[in-house]
Amino acid sequence: MRELDPANGSIGPESSAANTGARRGALGFVTDVTLCIGCKACEVACKQWNDLPMDDLGLTGHSYDNTNDLGATTWRHVAFVEQFGQGRGSQSMSNAPGSNWLMLSDVCKHCVNAGCLEACPTGAIIRTEFDTVVIQQDICNGCGYCLPACPFGVPALSQTDGKAHKCTLCYDRLKDGLEPACAKACPTDSIQFGPIAELMPRARKRVTTLRERGVESAYIYGDRAVGGTGGISGLNAFFVLIDAPEVYNLPNMPELPQRKTMASYLTTIGTAVACGVATYLTLRNR
Amino acid sequence: MTSTYRRGWESRRGSGRSVEDASRTNYYGLPAIHKPHWNWLIIAYFFLGGLSGGSYAVGSIAGLFGDRESRKIARVGRYISFLALLPSPILLILDLGRPERFHHMLRVLKVRSPMSVGVWVLLIFGAFCSLSAAGQAAQDGLLGRRNGAARLLRALPGHVVGALGIGSGFALGGYGGTLLSATAVPLWTKNGVLLGPLFLLSAVSSATASITLVLSLARGTRPTTLARLERLESLALLSEVALLLFTQSRLGRTIARPLVKGRLGLIHHFGVLGLGLAAPLVLQYMAAFRGEAPSRVVTALASALALSGGALFRYVIVTAGRLSADDPRATFDLASGQSPTAW
Ligand code: SF4
Ligand code: SF4
Secondary structure, X not given: OOOOOOOOHHXXXXXXXXXXXXXXXXXXXXXXXXXXXXXXXXXXXXXXXXXXXXXXXOOOOEOOEOOOOOOOOOOEEEEEEXXXXXXXXXXHHOOOOOXXXXXXXXXXXXXXXXXXXXXXXXXXXXXXXXXXXXXXXXXXXXXXXXXXXXXXXXXXXXXXXXXXEOOOOOHHHHHOOOOOHHHHHOOOOOEEEEEHHHXXXXXXXXXXXXXXXXXXXXXXXXXXXXXXXXXXXXXXXXXXXXXXXXXHOOOOOOOOHHHHHHHXXXXXXXXXXXXXXXXXXXXXXX | OOOOOOOHHHHHHOOOOOHHHXXXXXXXXXXXXXOOOXXXXXXXXXXXXXXXXXXXXXXXXXXXXXXXXXXXXHHHHHHHHHHHHOHXXXXXXXXXXXXXXXXXXXXXXXXXXXXXXXXHHXXXXXXXXXXXXXXXXXXXXXXOOOOHHHHHHHOOOHHHHHHHHHHHHHHHHHHHHHHHHOOOOHHHHOOHHHHHHHHHHHHHHHHHHHHHHHHHHOOOOOHHHHHHHHHHHHHHHHXXXXXXXXXXXXXXXXXXXXXXXXXXXXHHHHHHXXXXXXXXXXXXXXXXXXXXXOOHHHHHHHHHHHHHHHHHHHHHHHHHHHHHHHXXXXXXXXXXXXXXXXX
8 A cells, every 4th residue: 555645645746647547638527625605507507408307306404405416317416514513614714603614516426447337237338538437328228237336326217218317527518629517607616627637736736725725624535545446546527625525425435346246256156166066965866 | 455644634533533433424314325226126036036047057966966866856946947037037127217128238248247247147048948948848748749849859958958057057046146246335245245155045045945845745756855955955044044144244233234223124134034044944953853854844844934035035135235325324334445345
């Protein structure tokens, strides 16, 4: 295991481009929680561009979050976390009443090694020329295997058409050289779109700035140190966060679910051999 | 995973906080991952597929190496496996969001996707299983005596077909567990490499139990045949119970919760472990201790219990997995980076 200077965290000297396994020319997002104002323009822009129907909304009581989760018709989801108590709030405002309001626009991570893609038995899920992960709607047969195979809970089956849906990183817009609708709509540039090779250094600079200004808990979620762990090798849609991943409903050190599949096959084959031998020994002619 | 790397929020957490504490932090208790929609269709398929694959393999081995009496085992095994196979593709197709597109599964073979591998296993096994059953039916005169097809099938070297199909039978019995383990669902993927073996053992015990049940009800089965089958059945049940308890003990409190708490916990303890696994073993060994062969009624009862235990086991594992997917604490415990997931 690599050792990083705790003071530098994921922006340490060792963590240049090698910090993510993103392929050459990969495009993606960085979503910066410290810039998000919770306006949900990204959710709306996503729905408009992608022709997604309205959700069956009600009041959840979860702060301003009435969508709760990513779904078949919600490909961007803004999470709202209200925090009260000691040590809450950014350091620069430590004399303020001690409250903090975190907002984060969650999205498909377009994993460098994607669990959903490896699971899909129809080959509907593909990696595009932009290194993004897209479900081909004319292929998917709604088997539902990609749902539990995503360590972040992103794809969902639609009740309407029976197929799996998730963010395509606006594949159609990328083809035309446009940036994705959510990034275009975001009024504070909390969502930024671009080549990973540019976004990663920019995010690291941002984390440095935040730490200098007293937000010492800032870090990148989605490099090989946090989030893009366990064989996932990095997220092409990564985040700048200021609290533990779980607070935003993100797993700390997720693993690629297919990591142990070969070992699993081997143990099963071993058991099959043992069963065969046992059957032979008990039922043979004596 | 021992990383000395620390994020800012970790120092705020304080080094004294346990994994349990850390993973208690969550987002309104909402699930962190999406569970599959799989319901009774898939549960029934896992059971029938296992039964089909298992009885084919057991029957074929008995037919290959057994005496004349063992032919009965082979014959019953072939019929059971064919009957259990018949509904399997229908259950699978009905479960799809778009059933009319089922054949899209046949576009690709992805070795890293157990579902893709399973589809092909089912296809190959289906061919072997149908061929064997047809051959058996022809021999039993069920297809008529004179016609060419029946004559052709009678000429089929049944043992060779059976021998070639054994592998696919076992594969069908075990791949369900592998399929579940290759997900982010905590209860399935923690100790995931043990789930395939567990499904396979359950398939073999169900298969043996069903063959025993049929033969114990049939007239003219020799007691020695039943005794041999019972020995195999108890062997499978014993290994199954041991592996199941071992797996469960290694899940950790948070992830194992659905297997322990509530209605499902009761079904697991009394249905699967009690009636399905322990009861048949006790019934069989009670007779053995008294030094006599168990009566046919006891044999039939033990087999029926083991069989229903196999079905309940599939139900419990699928349902418990879905519950654990809904529990963010389980997901965060799994992905804490601090609990070893080496298995
Ligand atoms: S976040 Fe989930 S849905 Fe998105 S690419 Fe990764 S595994 Fe697939
Ligand atoms: S639901 Fe569709 S996209 Fe998901 S794994 Fe199945 S076929 Fe692939």
